[in-house]
Amino acid sequence: MEQLISISGGLLYASFVIYLIATVLFAATIRDKRKEKKFSLINKLAIGTTILGFLTQLGYFITRWMASGHAPVSNMFEFVTFFGMMIVLAFIIIYFIYRLDILGVFTLPVALLIIGYAAMYPRDITPLVPSLKSHWLWIHVTTVALAEAILAVSFVAGVLYLIKNINQSKSTARTKWLEIIMYSLFATLAFVIITTAFNIADYEATFEYEVDNNQVEIEYHLPAIFGPKDGELLTEDRMDAWLPTPEWMRGAEAPRKWNTLVWSLAGGLVLYLLTRLILRKRIGAALQPTLKKVNLQLLDEVCYRAVAIGFPLFTLGGLIFAAIWAQEAWNRYWGWDPKEVWALITWFFYAIFLHLRLSRGWHGEKSAWLAVVGFAIIMFNLIVVNLVLAGLHSYA
């Protein structure tokens, strides 16, 4: 058993490295200066490596399933890792339809970021509470993850469209918003880097503070910029908090979460500013030349096609399967739990996307912006709803 778990962990690590290599290979395909476009060796190598990475991660998934006895999609680490894997799968599918190399250059890093983000959560195998013990666990969760992954590809295609289409000769609202998207990717990267760094350094500081008239202890793994309000530092030789966590951050371990968020946002800002200092132009402007050869219409088509596949799949997994399971486990198919509500909001949003596109002709850039917003809603549901608006799905 112990052995299976360590094999599983090793496979996940290996797949991460393979995806990194695949990203470099895809980057090499667009550096290819030759005019004629054909499916050359480097393309085969890039997609082949991606598939190898996917199979390796599938190996992680299967061995972990064997070790734990249930589908490994039951806590934050497992679900987010699986989501990353599904993004790779969605990319592979779409790659074979459109043969769009540039999509690999940008989708694989997003998948890597997401898998890296997942690894920051506790990786222990967790037991299932009775309500989660059902076949619907894997049926519901895997369908939702695949649907959201396909919608993530629409996000990537949308961002590529924006990078190529937005006029970078002067600063406008559109260039600013594009930079905000770039910054949010940097902030995620910063979260992964900072957390990993302090994990390696084994940083730990315990605070004691009062919640509902009870003294509770809270463990920080990052130096406390924001500590608990009226908290007392228990660990010696550690930095005491500079500031108290604002009152409106509530829920379990709120001060620690707030502190981590501030670290990530600040770290992201540093990374972003450094990158801009080196590039001496907006990130969007720096990326624009890499898309010179890409057909805008094709990006628009990929963006829409991904929604056309993702939307019905999301309806099936996120609403219908979810409802069937809820009926079995909690004897009601719908309960207005925050996670459910945000799934409905996601569904509403993509319904609007499709109506605007099909009935009111919102193609191209408008459609691309909508794809970005849609993905932001999905990430909100994954991160904010799980960690802040706790409900039935709060498992991290």
Place this chain on the structure above:
Amino acid sequence: MKCGHCGTENQTGTAICNNCGQPLDNKNETKLLNMRYDGAAIRSKTRNKSFVDKVWNFFSSVKIGVTLIAIALIASALGTVYPQQMYIPPTVNPSEYYEQEYGITGLIYYQLGFHELYSSWWYMLIIALIGISIFIVSIDRGVPLYKALKNQNPKRHPSFIKRQKLLSHTVHVTQEEKEQFIERLKKKRYKIYEKDGHILAEKGRFSRWGPYVNHFGLIVFLIGTLLRFVPGMYVDEFLWIREGDTAVIPATNQEYYIENHDFIMDIYGQDEEDEKFADALEQTGSLVPKNFQTDVTIYKDDAKDVVGAQPELQEVQSGSIRVNQPIKVAGLTLYQDSYQQNEFQSMSFKLHEVEDSDEVAIAELTVDLTDPNKEYQFDNGYTIMLNEYFPDYTMENGVPRSQTNFPRNPGFVFFVYPPGETDPEVSFLAIGQNIPGDETNNYKLSLTGFDVRDVSGLSVKKDLTLPIVAIGAIIFLIGVVQGMYWPHRRMWIHPQENELLIACHTNKNWYGLTKEFEKLTDGTPIANVVDQETDTEMEPDK
């Protein structure tokens, strides 16, 4: 509106003659035709006089529909800012809870009624308006489109052909080459309609019904959810049942009974196979439940129709109700919902003299805490009366009372009558308390033991709306796939003296259509289509 070419009488607002396809907007002769709804007259676009027209037009606007969805989206999000009332502890008072927990914003949230947002009249109204909009827009567009596509004339007016987006113009085509093209169309599963040498090739028309099918599915779904309010469609009852007890199952008209043999709660970490979770369990620090289960037998009362008869219980089925594994009986579903462990079942006492240091029992009694006797008589002449009983005792303003009817913290007032006495000695007993009514009491009651048992909370449900809701959802999905995954493609083959005009139309993926056209004409002299919108020859390879 009379067609200038063939004389057909068309409904007002028609853009393209239903019969010959002559465009009826004679002003823009060079512009491409707007092929939405195939040029049929749309009610909302042509009539705007009466009040009914205005309401109709309001709801049939896509802009309004999208706005309504956006409002529903924002409203739904608002409801997740703070927990809904059903997710706050049931014992607290919401009017105080929200302010205490979330401050001034919590108070505003509560006062605006956002704590019960999803059952508020205005939220339901938004959803209802979306439903009405879906219904009206479907009739407004669907019916004319259906009529237009049903009665297509293969022979179209030349200006209809020339004003299509994709047009192929070839100067000389032989009859064989034309027939070869048509054969290929058939192989690609196009349906061929012919009139006077003019040909319409069409495939995928069914995909045009997709939006109407999915909207219909949504309407069925919404009606299904409304049916819950119809009496008899929906049962939501709850049953607390103690171990060893047999109780009537609610909503079965006293016909079915259930016996609770045992309530079982398993915790992780007790089995060897839980070893793998050791790290995670240590992290959590609290007990993680593994299984909630009630072992039950269900009976049917055969004497039910005999008035006044004792129930004659016949076993129907035995089994375990677990979370995620409900039991079905008589159209009802029984779910494991809640539990109460170690509820007091009975308490035993003995009576002895206050002075007696050995506390030798004069009398012993056991009080059944769910159905206590009033009076206990003993052979040696003693009588003990249970004067007052508080199942869930508490002191409020110096007066004892019971918080609930469940024996969670029993309190007793006993009257002890020694032989021959008519004036009782009073004793008050509760857990951790034994207070004599009078300092001069000669006798004392002491607790000698108690029994506990578990209580299982079962949810009893029936929902006849489920099949309707499910069918609605399935129809919706079918409609979405039907409408989105197949294109509706048409080609009009229009011979003109020596020349051959072919106009192509699709409702989506023009790129795919040009590619298909190229394959169909490969090796024939038929020219590639020209995109008249951009005025370029379509080169599918680019």
